[in-house]
Amino acid sequence: MDTKAFKRSLQHSENYHRKGFGHQAEVATQLHSEYQSNLIQQIRDNNYILQQGDVTIRLAEAFGFCWGVERAVAMAYETRKHFPTERLWITNEIIHNPSVNRRLREMEVGFITVEAGNKDFSVVESGDVVILPAFGASVQEMQLLNEKNCKIVDTTCPWVSKVWNTVEKHKKGDYTSIIHGKYNHEETIATSSFAGIYLIVLNMQQAEYVADYILNGGNREEFMTKFSKGCSAGFDPDKDLSRVGIANQTTMLKGETEQIGKLFERTMMKKYGPQELNQHFQSFNTICDATQERQDAMFGLVEEKLDLMMVIGGFNSSNTTHLQEIAVDKEIPSYHIDCVERIKSVTSIEHRLLNGNLEITENWLPQGKIVVGITSGASTPDKVVEDVIEKIFALKL
Numbered sequence: 001m002d003t004k005a006f007k008r009s010l011q012h013s014e015n016y017h018r019k020g021f022g023h024q025a026e027v028a029t030q031l032h033s034e035y036q037s038n039l040i041q042q043i044r045d046n047n048y049i050l051q052q053g054d055v056t057i058r059l060a061e062a063f064g065f066c067w068g069v070e071r072a073v074a075m076a077y078e079t080r081k082h083f084p085t086e087r088l089w090i091t092n093e094i095i096h097n098p099s100v101n102r103r104l105r106e107m108e109v110g111f112i113t114v115e116a117g118n119k120d121f122s123v124v125e126s127g128d129v130v131i132l133p134a135f136g137a138s139v140q141e142m143q144l145l146n147e148k149n150c151k152i153v154d155t156t157c158p159w160v161s162k163v164w165n166t167v168e169k170h171k172k173g174d175y176t177s178i179i180h181g182k183y184n185h186e187e188t189i190a191t192s193s194f195a196g197i198y199l200i201v202l203n204m205q206q207a208e209y210v211a212d213y214i215l216n217g218g219n220r221e222e223f224m225t226k227f228s229k230g231c232s233a234g235f236d237p238d239k240d241l242s243r244v245g246i247a248n249q250t251t252m253l254k255g256e257t258e259q260i261g262k263l264f265e266r267t268m269m270k271k272y273g274p275q276e277l278n279q280h281f282q283s284f285n286t287i288c289d290a291t292q293e294r295q296d297a298m299f300g301l302v303e304e305k306l307d308l309m310m311v312i313g314g315f316n317s318s319n320t321t322h323l324q325e326i327a328v329d330k331e332i333p334s335y336h337i338d339c340v341e342r343i344k345s346v347t348s349i350e351h352r353l354l355n356g357n358l359e360i361t362e363n364w365l366p367q368g369k370i371v372v373g374i375t376s377g378a379s380t381p382d383k384v385v386e387d388v389i390e391k392i393f394a395l396k397l
């Protein structure tokens with residue numbers, strides 16, 4: 001499919017909306033009262049520190065709602081106002097945050113269910129309004145909704161669209177897109193749907209395996225087994241790795257994406273020589289600023305003397321998990337929670353481990369004076385962070 005031409009024709013359709021509907025001011029007040037926090041603002045204004053009793057809170061200097069998420073949530077609220085009686089759907093979650101998604105359910109926004117990785121669009125009828133989330137939707141989904149004659153409200157973050165443009169450029173130049181991401185993450189699924197030939201690598205280890213294959217060849221069968229879920233149909237490692245371009249899921253660890261880019265640059269230079277490099281390697285900067293700022297702030301925060309870290313964000317939020325990884329690497333006791341209710345008591349907390357499992361830790365809150373580092377993912381409202389801070393203060397009274 002000519003994805004570029006399809007996107008262009010969709011954008012000219014009267015059923016397609018990617019700007020607000022003129023209710024910005026009204027919605028801004030509503031969002032402020034539902035998601036913002038005076039306490040968090042006070043801490044920001046106080047150089048990201050707040051001390052109360054035995055507890056010192058150290059907030060990361062960049063955290064929480066990013067521009068793209070705020071924009072998507074505002075557009076969803078505006079859509080409800082603009083289409084008060086139409087049936088309204090979201091393809092999966094608008095963002096990875098349970099409190100925002102709960103609020104949208106209260107506003108009678110339906111969520112398309114996912115069965116074994118496939119979305120069930122059978123509930124959507126002609127004339128319904130469907131909101132595409134901040135991390136985008138695949139071109140096949142857009143096509144299906146367009147054929148169903150739905151009104152599409154596209155809240156895809158411009159940073160994500162920038163990655164789509166990058167893979168379109170790879171496709172045009174006959175480069176294979178090497179996408180640093182998680183093959184089953186919504187954003188990477190969407191990005192790969194715009195790519196031509198692609199291969200998804202999760203981390204440096206997988207990237208090194210591919211680079212080694214490029215330089216030295218290897219076991220084709222083993223390669224295909226390893227990447228069976230993360231490559232385009234008909235992918236052939238012996239044929240499709242002679243020209244590569246780099247793209248990424250915008251919420252991956254920035255440093256890792258950069259290292260992966262450099263690794264493939266070195267690999268192609270070694271294989272084809274510096275004169276031929278541009279013929280075999282392409283790289284554009286597609287790391288989102290918000291992800292970068294939050295990760296940089298976290299790297300700064302974990303250098304301080306902290307007794308524990310609270311990392312707050314949805315359990316399927318990739319950028320939150322990466323913030324947690326930074327704390328774990330530093331061997332700081334760190335708890336990834338998605339809402340205040342995970343804090344059961346002064347002695348017990350339920351939290352998500354990096355492997356995705358939930359665990360209950362006893363005696364998590366040290367006695368006496370403590371310094372608590374706090375950060376939150378790009379889809380976490382300040383209100384949720386406030387609830388966590390208030391709870392810690394209450395438990396330490």
Ligand code: SF4
Nearest residue numbers: 066068157159250288
């Ligand atoms: S994290 Fe970046 S790419 Fe994702 S929604 Fe926010 S601004 Fe956009």
